[in-house]
Amino acid sequence: MATPPPAPTFAQLLRNEGATVVEVGDWETHNRNHKGPWGPVHGVMIHHTVTRGSANTVELCRAGYTGLPGPLCHGVITKDGRVHLVGYGRANHAGLGDPDVLAAVIADRRAPVDDEATVDGNRHFYGFECENMGDGEDPWPEIQLLAIERVAAAICRHHGWNVNSVIGHLDWQPGKSDPRGFTMASMRERVAKRLAPAATPTKPKPLPTPTKPTVDLSRLRTAALKDPKAKGTPVTYSGTRIVEAALVDAGLLEKPRLDGHFGTATRDAYAAWQRSKAGGSYHGDDADGVPGKDSLTRLGAKHGFTVVA
Structure with a gap:
């Protein structure tokens, strides 16, 4: 009514x-x-x-x-x-x-x-x-x-x-x-x-939060400790390319050296990171170019990857 x-x-x-x-x-x-x-x-x-x-x-x-x-x-x-x-x-x-x-x-x-x-x-x-x-x-x-x-x-x-x-x-x-x-x-x-009721605009779905790539410290050290001058096939690990890309971003490694192998150039660049970029915490034999947990974690924090010990 x-x-x-x-x-x-x-x-x-x-x-x-x-x-x-x-x-x-x-x-x-x-x-x-x-x-x-x-x-x-x-x-x-x-x-x-x-x-x-x-x-x-x-x-x-x-x-x-x-x-x-x-x-x-x-x-x-x-x-x-x-x-x-x-x-x-x-x-x-x-x-x-x-x-x-x-x-x-x-x-x-x-x-x-x-x-x-x-x-x-x-x-x-x-x-x-x-x-x-x-x-x-x-x-x-x-x-x-x-x-x-x-x-x-x-x-x-x-x-x-x-x-x-x-x-x-x-x-x-x-x-x-x-x-x-x-x-x-x-x-x-x-x-x-x-x-007719006005259509309610649908909110766009939020873009997924990009996940950071991870680098396995143990596998990276195995690749880094392989004598770059030794004969035979180099030890390869995909995390090496992630670290090399970070070193390129840091201005310590030339881009053509981004080849996925932890060779002499990569090791020298990482040593430079240990001496100067990683808070100046490493000197002498400590700056040997072999990734350790502390220096690698610092590199990842600045260049977007996480470290798995």
Whole structure:
């Protein structure tokens, strides 16, 4: 069950949805409430006016005519996309309609084809008359369709309804054709897109923290202690290239010597590291170019690798 909001709130919720609202005269109190109740409300009904000219259309819908007093709707949507509020409360727009359609609207499901007219629709629907001749040839400007979309979405958003609460007069009362020139299915699709929650941007997955390469001290020493001048195949170990790259970065080894073998040039460069770069902690025979845990750990700390003892 939905209770219509106060008139000022109604006007504001249409504006909040982006509609251009024109308040006409005493619209807030202009109604047919003395003829019957208005509410609970269950949906929004769209009509065409079979008129030309905005001023004439608005006045006709506000005042009505002999045999059908105004207001004839709550808002008139003119071809320029403005929403003219002409009444608030019970309005002579829907007439009698199909109880199965009303039940479907209340249940927020697609309405069946209307085949009877026994239920008071003026009590249960907001009504919007749209300036158009209704002959299937009079065009519907996009700005006018956008205004219909906005008012329907604003009311559905306020009451928490889905798009099945947006119907045309032709969905309600047998023999009616309005609105003609666009389909209510296409309008409901527009309203659904407007009501859809904005997509929440997904946060990019953080890049994995790069793992530092490791150098096995024992295997590196085996490679370093192999006599560089001895005959036979040199002892190779992938960690040697990591250490050589660090020595190149430190400016102690020429890049062409980065060959993965702990030869004379690599050993001399490492000795230079022990003497000067490693805190000046090694002198004489201690700076022998053979990696030890302390000097290698210091080299790794500066050049991005860890030492496994």
